[in-house]
Amino acid sequence: MTSYAEVAVPVPVEGRFTYAIPDHLAGSLAIGHRVLVPFGTRKMTGFVLGRTDVAPELASDKVKSILECLDPEPLIPGDVLSLATFASEYYMAPIGEVLKAALPPGLTTASDVRLVATKLGRAFLSSGETALPSGEAISRAQRALLEACAKGSGMKGPKARTRAAAELRAMGLVADKEELALRASGREVEIVERAMTMRQAFPLIRRAPARRRIFELLDDGPKEVRALVEILGREAIGRALPRLEAEGIVARRQVPIAEWEGAPEAALLATGHQSLFPDQATALAAILSALDRRSSDAFLLHGVTGSGKTEVYLQAIAHARARGDGAIVLVPEIALTPQLEARFRDRFGDDVIVLHSAVADRERRRRWQRLRDGEARIALGPRSALWAPVERLGIVVVDEEHDASFKQGSDVRYNGRDLALVRARQAKAVAVLGSATPSLETLHLARTGRITELKLRVGARRSMPSVRIVDLTEERREMKGDIRLISRALEDGLREVVEKKEQAILFLNRRGFNTIVHCDDCGDARTCSRCDVSLTHHKSGAVLRCHYCDHVEPFAAPCRKCKGVAMRAFGAGTERVAELVTETIPGARVLRLDRDITSKAGALDATLDAFRSGEADILVGTQMVAKGHDFPRVTLVGILLADASLAIPEFRAAERTFQLVTQVAGRAGRADLPGRVVVQTFQPEHYALRSALDHDGDRFFEIELRLREGAEYPPFARLGLVRIESKDPRAAERIAGEVAAAGRSEGARIKGPAPAPIGKIKDRYRHLVMVLAPTPAKLSHAMRKIRRSLGDIPRSADLIFDIDALDLL
């Protein structure tokens, strides 16, 4: 009897595909195995989700067979697979796509067929003949194709399937070359061991220090070649080891990793614990007790910057590790917080695997494999680290849980923080969400008793900074309608900082030089020709840039409306501020930190290092400066326009502002150097600002929760967003109407349809429909119904279903 496998294929089509299992795999193929399958005209890597003996309800000639099993053992751990299944359903994303997002890059690539020139083909080209020895002539199209195939690694794509290609193939001038899908490495390690005794070897290596050193290192048994390389360096090993081997002094061999007992045991007991403050100790005790009970409790670790959340994570993880459990730690952007990585590294050494996208694909696969093999048990990384194949998961930490970067903005629109809670629950692991400014969602979970809130008040390492508010409305009145980018109060503060050789951070949530450029003749703002977005003036290149599509045009280009050429620029971005500060503060050395700077590789680290080591006095930046960097000499933080983020038209604007201002202000001051914050704003009385500056998070949460409850917005409802995009504005509007109608007839609470706040990006018109439901299950049901009930959607339109959407622009 034939048996079948349900296979997930990484394509954006819903559902699983059923393949027949060939006899030779019938005994071994298991759930989680990676397989090569024929898919349409291609071969693709799929994942076995299940096995069945029931023949699929398909014409039998349609059922194809699995070609190969790609790994000796199932690649995907069971718990990751079940989490992926959950995510696929919850976020309405095809399972194959979820798995693609969950695994390190390269493990899901399809095999590639390329058309390459054969030896005969190359010989023919270099001979310069126009006809083959057989007398057969070759057409111009054939020759062009042959030349293309002879270049580089050959060619692929539709051109490789033309008639000319078939003819060349028949003549033997070109051939298909198949590159197989990636295979997991054989999971073997290369080891070296002694092949003779010291007494025998000694005369041979006495006068060769490198060889002698290697031999000595093998005294207590075989060692991994990799370990020797780490100790003595690649060069020394490269020279000495082959000679030792050739002389029969040592032997090298490959052993399966499972049999390799020389692998160093990861340090189970971490060292270097800091002593804890009472709040930290209480919080830790609660977490440890849950760990000991294996009770899958979830906690909110709520504490301001400097209250010592990281130390609690570290000790909780150390405890889990001592019990033999693994850990996952999610951070917003690991690349922005090298210090956090260093602390984990100090405490846990090789037991930590850092996974971020800056790591090359090969290395990411290697690290992933180390976790899979249980060689390291702590995964640290951004959102995607959620999927790390950590064995026996004991604890999941989400640091800065409110951070929007945990929500993936494309493909599978999952929220890493939310899935972390799911994964922890499934694994019976403890979850710890940490933040100084928790999301309303998490806070609501705590207030309704579904997770336990652990509060950390400020520790002795830091005192609360003093705050001074500059009311820009008043400032404008005094300045007769003009406002200064940097108020007198802030300017004085900066001067003082520079004089005292301390440091300051200036925060402005806008890049560029001038933010708005108007035509002097008709007054029209220069907007992007492809997006509904004002262009930003970047002085360095004398260009206007669109921050949504990166399109640039010269500053001097004529107005699109009236063709006028006189332009006037208003507003300010970080670039302008940096210049202004350099001009107005004598002796100030200024660094800038924003995406314009960090788009160059390594520039971020270089800037942060330079500032930390005191090469500059003032750091001007966007929200990047708010992330968890530790700058001990910063005593002044200036927030240039605190209400900028309040102007964003979405219901979370106040929450974002509160979080941002709190985070930025938290950069100021240490116990020994008290900090000051100068805040410039047009709305000094706004509750989000007031609460942030009074360090009164509770007040903010009470007000905001009441507003959300009144409006029945999250966290008092679940929000799904349907975004409709099309090059055709009328089609987008029409479909949005249909979506809203479908939602209403399903009984969901609908807001919209409406043009998106950013009505057009990259020449695609955008409309939004918000779907609100009381529970996740009901939201899911409504969204599914909407998707199914829609009639004919032109292919040119895109429908994006975003569950628990954060980005409403």
Next chain:
DNA sequence: AGCACGCCGACT
């Protein structure tokens, strides 16, 4: 997503 198939305009 890719890829094939299919039906209409400018060129060897």
Next chain:
DNA sequence: GTCGGCGTGCTC
């Protein structure tokens, strides 16, 4: 006459 444009439908 064909090469190639992108609309449409399918992938076990």
